[in-house]
Amino acid sequence: MNFGVIPETFLERVALWRRLVPIPILDLLFGPLKARIIMAGVRLGVFEALRDQSRTAAELADALRLDRVAIELLLRALTQVQYLEERKARYGLSPLARRAMVAGAPTELTGYARWNETQWRILEQLETLARTGRGADFHETSRDQQAWGHYQRAMLEVARFDAATLVRLTPIPAGATRLIDLAGGHGLLGAAICRRHPPMRTTVIDLPQALEHSRALAREAGHSDLVDHREGDLLNDPLEESDVALLANILHHFCPTQVTALLGRVRAVLRPGGTVAIWELEAPRSGSRADHGDLVALFFRLTSTSGAYHGTQYARWLAAAGFSAVRVLRPRNSPGRVLVVARAGASDSRRPRGRLFGLRLPFIR
Numbered sequence: 001m002n003f004g005v006i007p008e009t010f011l012e013r014v015a016l017w018r019r020l021v022p023i024p025i026l027d028l029l030f031g032p033l034k035a036r037i038i039m040a041g042v043r044l045g046v047f048e049a050l051r052d053q054s055r056t057a058a059e060l061a062d063a064l065r066l067d068r069v070a071i072e073l074l075l076r077a078l079t080q081v082q083y084l085e086e087r088k089a090r091y092g093l094s095p096l097a098r099r100a101m102v103a104g105a106p107t108e109l110t111g112y113a114r115w116n117e118t119q120w121r122i123l124e125q126l127e128t129l130a131r132t133g134r135g136a137d138f139h140e141t142s143r144d145q146q147a148w149g150h151y152q153r154a155m156l157e158v159a160r161f162d163a164a165t166l167v168r169l170t171p172i173p174a175g176a177t178r179l180i181d182l183a184g185g186h187g188l189l190g191a192a193i194c195r196r197h198p199p200m201r202t203t204v205i206d207l208p209q210a211l212e213h214s215r216a217l218a219r220e221a222g223h224s225d226l227v228d229h230r231e232g233d234l235l236n237d238p239l240e241e242s243d244v245a246l247l248a249n250i251l252h253h254f255c256p257t258q259v260t261a262l263l264g265r266v267r268a269v270l271r272p273g274g275t276v277a278i279w280e281l282e283a284p285r286s287g288s289r290a291d292h293g294d295l296v297a298l299f300f301r302l303t304s305t306s307g308a309y310h311g312t313q314y315a316r317w318l319a320a321a322g323f324s325a326v327r328v329l330r331p332r333n334s335p336g337r338v339l340v341v342a343r344a345g346a347s348d349s350r351r352p353r354g355r356l357f358g359l360r361l362p363f364i365r
Contacts, residue, residue, distance in 0.1 A: 002292060003031075035116065037077050038101075042113040046074070047093065047101040050084070054092035107160065111153030118147045122303055135305035139253065145212065152213040155249070156186040156221060162248070162279065163192040165331050169339055170277045172197045176243035180205060180269075181227075182234050182262075183250040185214045189279075190246050191223035203240065205232040234262055239269045248279040251314070253304040263321040270344035276323060282330070282338040283308035292336060311338040318342045 005026050007013040015021050041047050045064055049055065055063070057072035064071070075091045078084040083097045093102070100109045118138065125136045138151070166189055179202040181190035190202035206214065208231045218224040232238075234250075235258060245266045251259050266276055283297040284290070293308065301307040311328040318326050323342035330338055 033077075034081050035120075037074060037081070038083060039113050039116055039120075040074060041078055041083065041097075042101060042110050043117075044074075046071075046078070047083075047097055047110075048103065050091060050093050050097075051102050054087070054090040056090055060091070107157075109154075109157050111150055111157050115147075115150040115154035118144075118150065119303075126302055129302050133305075135302045137253075137304050139207065139209075139304070143209075145209070148209045149213045152185050152210055152217055156188055156217050159186065159188045159248075162334065162337070163189055165334050165337075166246075166248070166277065166279060166339070167192050167196050169329060169331065169341070170244070170246075171275050171341060171343075172200070173243050173271075173273045173275060176200055176274075178203070178240070178242040179244040179246060180239060180242040181246045181248070182239075182266075183207075183210075183253075184246065184248065185210050186217040186221065187214065187227035187229070188218075188221055188223060189248050191218070191226040193244070193246070194226045195223070200243075201226055201228065202246075203228045203230055203242075205230050205234065205237075205239065207231070207233075235265075239265055241269050241271060243271050243274045245270055245274070245276045246279070247277070249281070251278060252280060252300040252308045253306055255306045256309075256313075256317075258306075259309075260317050260320065263317055263323075267321045267323060267344055272345045274344040276318065276342050276344070278314050278318075278338075278340040280314070280338055280340075281308055281336055283310050285310045285312070296336065311340055314338070314340040315342075 005016065005021060005023055007016050012021075044066065046060065049060055049063055057075055058068050060066070060075070061068040061071045075084060076086070079086045079091065082094055083101065084091050085094045099105055100107050101113070102108070103110060122136045122138065129135050138147075170193055172193065176197060177200055179190050179194055179200055181187055181202050181204045183206050184190050184202070184204040185206055187202060187204040190204065194200035194202050204211075204214065204227055206229070211229050211231055215224070215229050218227050218229075235254075247262075247266070251262075254262065263276070270276065281296045281300075282293055284293040297308040311330070315326045315328050318340065319342075323344060326340065326342040328338060328340050
């Protein structure tokens, strides 16, 4: 998947083919501008104000106490990027905005839009990363509780896209009762697995800054009945005995020595036949052609000074930690994602419930 200039007319296609289009100007101007107007639409309440009815620019300006001229410019820009629709000078939500940019939408991403304000500031430090090799680790440096709140809500919104895949592909040992969700925040992913495999419960272990918001998000999302939250440092504090360990979107924050140390700690607390599941955005294999995974790797290097890894690296680290039956899965409905699962030893009496260990599935590549 890539992003770039998309011609909309025959003449634009010809101009692009003849290299008459100044692509760098479009990338530098319209890329940031598109992100910023979407963020403004959330922060200013534009999308929410159009939830139930279309309005003119003047009506919207009066309702939100905004400048009439400026808000019409913003509305027209949001229409051009297909987040709004305009009919007879009245603006309403497009199908895309109705699915994602209002509270309670099926794939709501308003929290992510607000969290992007913090990510925007982090991106300004890219040159510092290039000069020093040091990223801006939000987890270590930020004391802004509002930003932490946006961050946790954004991660909940992202997790909704992943939950069904993890539920389907994570092997669960027969008789399992306990899952630990490491740095799981809101706990949705672990809770989704537990709901499929009663009487399992999950314990989220995360930083205090995260848990201040995570418990409320779990209640709001309707899975707090399955989740316990505990404050802890994954690299140092004790981990409780469990049947399943879920490490979703966390290992990219750790350097390789920290990853191997953490996987060793997980192996020590998993019961015989237990499952470990790693779910991550994947970096390209070393030496391969550049692709969108390189953007992911750069982003995580900037935001945590560590970075994304390839699935085979996770597999090697799991094997080195003493896990068996290691599998690297790339679900086709989750492009750019990798799921690496393994088992803590072998036990005939605790064979996993599922279809993954020792079986190649047709929808996995």
